Amino acid sequence: MSEKKKAATRIEPLGLWQSVRLFTLNDEAAKKLTGAQLASIFTGQPAFDPEKDPKAGFGNIEARGKTVMADFTAAFNVVAHGFDKSGERTTVKYTTIERGDVLVRLDQKIAEVRGSSRFATRFRRILMNLTDIVAEPLFIDKDTRRAIYDRLIKPTEAPPKPLEINVEHIVYSDIEKKELRQAEFRGDKLQHKAEVGHYGRMYGGTISKFTGIFIYPSNTPYKTAINYDTSSVMVYKTSDGILTKDLRWITSMLIEGASQ
Structure with a gap:
């Protein structure tokens, strides 16, 4: 049996x-x-x-x-x-x-x-x-904030077709560009917009918070908002709720990032 x-x-x-x-x-x-x-x-x-x-x-x-x-x-x-x-x-x-x-x-x-x-x-x-x-x-430093973001936007191949990742909102702070200190972007697929990435890579900006749809270990796409400054995360439920292991995965990522 x-x-x-x-x-x-x-x-x-x-x-x-x-x-x-x-x-x-x-x-x-x-x-x-x-x-x-x-x-x-x-x-x-x-x-x-x-x-x-x-x-x-x-x-x-x-x-x-x-x-x-x-x-x-x-x-x-x-x-x-x-x-x-x-x-x-x-x-x-x-x-x-x-x-x-x-x-x-x-x-x-x-x-x-x-x-x-x-x-x-x-x-x-x-x-x-x-x-x-x-x-x-939690305190998560600038490099670790970027590493977590990069990990979440990494393309995921899941059958039967690639799952869509979509950054809809991102805020950079501590920008080193003349009198500009903060930049906020809203739109679709911001992770692919070169001008958005410039504020982190060329102008030394620190990611403060971002929102988007990301793929979790269960291959479930959840809309997720991460605010590093308040060490908080919001995971939007699907019609089936939120898998406990998926919520644990995202919170563990932040906890491990803070301990590095």
């Missing part, structure tokens, strides 16, 4: 994309903790209550060696302004709730937060308050 192949695990973001923020942890504080200790700290926190500070909480906490995984929920106060029927300005206050996943790798000194910028900021603040661990955006 033949063995059934295990189905690949997938992520189903609530919106159009999965946003991931990556952070490096300060050495000393991270060294002092084991995975079990950090999991215990998370478990010891009060249950999530949107009305009580810190308006955030953990769930489904799991420790595997020096890695801790957990669900994270946070509430945010939002103020909206509008006008009533008589034209008078009105103010409405309400609360939004965000849910996502956090992954802390104490051995690698890396934290991964799947959620928005404000969601990640809330987690970073709570992590510091609980453990003294400071989480800062």
Whole structure:
């Protein structure tokens, strides 16, 4: 009897994309903790209550060696302004709730937060308050930024025909060209436009961020946005969601780039 192949695990973001923020942890504080200790700290926190500070909480906490995984929920106060029927300005206050996943790798000194910028900021603040661990955006140097970009735009041959790679948006900063410091391009197949590449190769520009369609290890084309300055990545889901191994591949590329 033949063995059934295990189905690949997938992520189903609530919106159009999965946003991931990556952070490096300060050495000393991270060294002092084991995975079990950090999991215990998370478990010891009060249950999530949107009305009580810190308006955030953990769930489904799991420790595997020096890695801790957990669900994270946070509430945010939002103020909206509008006008009533008589034209008078009105103010409405309400609360939004965000849910996502956090992954802390104490051995690698890396934290991964799947959620928005404000969601990640809330987690970073709570992590510091609980453990003294400071989480800062990854630093990826100029050459490594270029190497990651070049790797993603490398032509891919996959049956039955070549898969299309398309850079739609790219921003260069720190340009060494008279008074020009930053250049932004939007269009199709920007990776093939010589004048776009000049800003990196001829004028010493550093890639700050870019967006395009790239081919992942599963041969799935995902629209992806990478922002080096905020060490974040957004992967847009297909009709089947996002393969977990594909998301892990792109985040690992950034983490490895920061450690070089």
